[in-house]
Amino acid sequence: MNEVLPRLRSVLDDLPGFRPGPVHAAANGTVHLLAANESPDGPLPSVAAAVADAIGDINRYPDGAVTALNEDIARRLGTDPDQVVVGCGSVGVAQMLFEAVGEPGAEVVYAWRSFEAYPVLAALAGLRKVAVPLRGDRHDLTAMAAAITADTRLVIVCNPNNPTGTVMRRAEIERFLAAVPADCLVVFDEAYHEYVRDADVPDALTLLDGRPNVVVLRTFSKAFGLAGLRVGYLVAHPHVAAQVRKTRLPYAVNHLAQVAARASLRAEDELRARVEDVVKERDRMRNALLDAGWSVPASEANLLWLKLGDESVGFAAACAASGVNVKAFPGEGVRVSVGAPAANDALLAVAFDYSRPSEH
Incomplete structure (x- = not known):
């Protein structure tokens, strides 16, 4: 007898769901985590102490309005x-x-390849997905503007882009914003903002004035090293912020996360010194790979994009055998997070031993 299953949303049939990749160890047990764009450093002592002091309060609900952290960020x-x-x-x-913004008939436009969550979030919100191919590893803002229709409610610019690390600069962004209808939200996903050293890449906060449709998205997961506590935020016109705030689940930001984020803001100078170390390692790794004949776009994030095409899975497997965990995008490339020097050296050792992409 056939089992009758409950009826759920049909869109779920086509969604793979999030599955974190397995952690691979070398034969000697060595593990280097270079797959998730995390900070290689643990919490600063002051941040760890603040979290430890707050543990005694976790029997209580957190501040549902996130008032103190909201004020600190502002x-x-x-x-x-x-x-x-x-x-x-x-x-x-x-x-x-x-x-x-999600309702029947509404669209979202984003570049592809970009952050993997965009198409999933669009499907769950009932938005029609319009993915515009990258051009030369970068957003094609002209094509993205042309893809906007009367049904487009949201356009996302991931700057720097994940997984390529590439950026869009001020002049092209200004032209793009001039072409976007005023009633269409433009979200600048700046998860990697703190790693940018190109002076021509605008801080998207400078684009807010006079543009109620611009939203800036940032996180404490990367440069601030709080990936395990999950804290992010947006900055937008007060009307947009008030409407978006209505969609937040009650108590979505836990108490320890709020405490850690506030302590991290107080320790920002120390954290930025750590970020500078990552930037130096990023540039060292890229230069070494370029010298060895690899194709690696210039990155302004804490990651590098190895354009390996059909060799992507094979290279990721070679890395895994040495305990180096990277993120493969089959048929496209491999994303490598910038970690501690020893982990980065292990990645470079695998790359130098692997047959050059140009040899395939």
Whole structure:
């Protein structure tokens, strides 16, 4: 007798669901985690102490309005608290944005390849997905603007882009914004903002003035090293922020996460010194790979994109055998997070031993 299953949303049939990749160890037990774009450093002592002091309060619900952290972020950025919305990681805030615009017939435009969550969030929010191919590893803003229709509610610019690390610069962004209808939200996903050293890449906060449709998305997961606690936020026009805030699940940002994020803002100078170390390692790795004949776009994030095409899975397997965990995109490339020097050296050793991409 055939089993009758409950009826659920049909869109779920085509969604793979999030599955973190397995962690591979070398024969000697060595593990290097270079797959998830995390900070290689543990929490600063001051941040760890603040979290430890707060553990005694976890029998109580957190501040559901995230008031103190909202105010700290606004003070740090020079904006108003009513423009800030904090959520469960920047992907959680992105989900809130998608929910805020999602209704039958609405569209979202994004570059592809870009952050893997965008098509999933779009499907869950009932948005029609319009993916615009990259051009030369970068967003094609002209094509993205041309893809906007009367049904487009949201356009995402991931800057720097994940997984390529490439950036869009001020002049092309200004032209793009001039072409976007004023009633269409433009979200600048700046998860890797702190790693940018190209002076021509604008801080998207400078684009907010006079543009109620611009939203800036950031996170504490990368440069601030709080990936395990999940804190992200957006900055937007007060009306947009107020509407998006309505989609936040009650108590979505836990108490320890709020405490850690506030302590991290107080320790920002120390954290930025760590970020500078990552930037130096990023440039060292890329230069070494270029010298060895690899194709690696210039990156302004804490990652490198190895354009390996059909060799992507094979190279990732070679890395795994040495305990180096990377992220493969079959048929396209491999994303390598910038880690501690020893981990980065292990990645380079695999790359130098692997047959050159040009040899295939």
